[in-house]
Amino acid sequence: MNTKAKKDDIKLPSLLAFERKFEVSDALMHSGNWSDLGKQDVWKVIPITKRQNRSTQSAYGIDDAKKSEPNPVAADNDDANLPMDKDTLRVSFTLRVIGNLGKPFACNDRDFQSKITDVVSRFKGEDGSGLETLALRYAYNIANGRFLWRNRVCAAMVKVHVYFSEKDDPLEFDATQYAMNDFTQKADSPELIKLKNFILKGLNGGDSSFIFLKIKAYAKLGDGQHVFPSQEMNMGEKKKVLFQLQGCAAIHNVKIGNALRTIDDWYDQKASKPVKVEFPIAAEPYGSVTQIGEAFRKSGNDLYTLLCDWLNDKEISDGNKNYVVANLVRGGLFQGEGDKKKKEKAEE
Numbered sequence: 530m531n532t533k534a535k536k537d538d539i540k541l542p543s544l545l546a547f548e549r550k551f552e553v554s555d556a557l558m559h560s561g562n563w564s565d566l567g568k569q570d571v572w573k574v575i576p577i578t579k580r581q582n583r584s585t586q587s588a589y590g591i592d593d594a595k596k597s598e599p600n601p602v603a604a605d606n607d608d609a610n611l612p613m614d615k616d617t618l619r620v621s622f623t624l625r626v627i628g629n630l631g632k633p634f635a636c637n638d639r640d641f642q643s644k645i646t647d648v649v650s651r652f653k654g655e656d657g658s659g660l661e662t663l664a665l666r667y668a669y670n671i672a673n674g675r676f677l678w679r680n681r682v683c684a685a686m687v688k689v690h691v692y693f694s695e696k697d698d699p700l701e702f703d704a705t706q707y708a709m710n711d712f713t714q715k716a717d718s719p720e721l722i723k724l725k726n727f728i729l730k731g732l733n734g735g736d737s738s739f740i741f742l743k744i745k746a747y748a749k750l751g752d753g754q755h756v757f758p759s760q761e762m763n764m765g766e767k768k769k770v771l772f773q774l775q776g777c778a779a780i781h782n783v784k785i786g787n788a789l790r791t792i793d794d795w796y797d798q799k800a801s802k803p804v805k806v807e808f809p810i811a812a813e814p815y816g817s818v819t820q821i822g823e824a825f826r827k828s829g830n831d832l833y834t835l836l837c838d839w840l841n842d843k844e845i846s847d848g849n850k851n852y853v854v855a856n857l858v859r860g861g862l863f864q865g866e867g868d869k870k871k872k873e874k875a876e877e
Contacts, residue, residue: 545862560611562615566688566747574778607768610755610756623742626740672720674702676789688701689746792812
């Protein structure tokens with residue numbers, strides 16, 4: 530249990546921001562055949578199409594008088610499919626891994642900035658090996674094709690190609706050989722180690738250094754099968770609107786980034802109520818998983834508590850240190866309450 534905060538403990542400043550260290554592009558979706566892998570000019574844009582279907586009422590609580598009426602909500606939705614003569618989806622995006630990890634982008638407390646920069650620097654180590662666990666897990670989520678999301682489910686075959694340059698042949702991964710809920714299966718494969726080391730180089734870089742990757746994933750789904758682009762937030766409307774770029778079905782860069790940072794399986798460590806770890810979750814300040822309406826890192830086991838504990842030399846597990854640094858890779862606004870807000874709360 531955390532001891533009561535001392536008066537001279539380091540606290541979150543009222544301004545604290547970290548820039549993202551993974552800059553991910555949106556991902557474009559193209560169609561082809563499994564026999565076309567490696568060919569560049571045969572892959573065709575997958576368009577977003579309209580479906581105007583008549584469907585039945587199925588929502589809970591519908592009045593009996595309306596249950597036989599058509600459902601207007603499902604009558605006009607976006608859809609996306611492979612053509613009837615194509616069996617494979619290609620999803621492609623780029624990734625920049627940026628250095629200078631641990632240095633705040635904005636901070637109005639010099640003592641805090643100095644302390645967090647020093648703590649992260651010591652965590653990285655002189656040779657940068659402290660970040661190996663994170664780099665391996667990020668590499669693993671590329672190798673296993675997690676970023677395909679629903680497009681990966683029940684695919685007959687899934688391959689991932691990673692390009693370091695235009696001149697060299699890509700690293701090739703059979704994504705089905707890399708587990709979704711475990712980071713140890715084939716963790717010593719030469720291809721994965723090479724990708725891990727490349728990402729590690731980027732994370733350990735300085736102010737102006739970065740590494741750049743092109744990633745192309747292929748999922749054999751079957752002729753004419755559904756594909757699943759990102760769905761747009763469509764405020765005020767109930768019909769489904771799918772994301773597209775210049776007429777091509779696409780996946781949001783935020784969704785790709787979320788998949789890459791789905792590495793947190795340390796969320797039961799020092800939790801107020803221990804939970805059973807069944808799957809990794811994305812590194813988030815409160816371990817929020819919106820699909821199931823759960824936050825796995827409640828108060829006392831969240832980013833802010835663990836960060837302050839670490840900076841104040843309190844004991845936290847190695848796993849939670851990795852979790853804290855993964856949030857710095859994620860980036861975001863992590864400040865605490867300013868003096869004015871604290872005063873207003875005290876007066877309430």
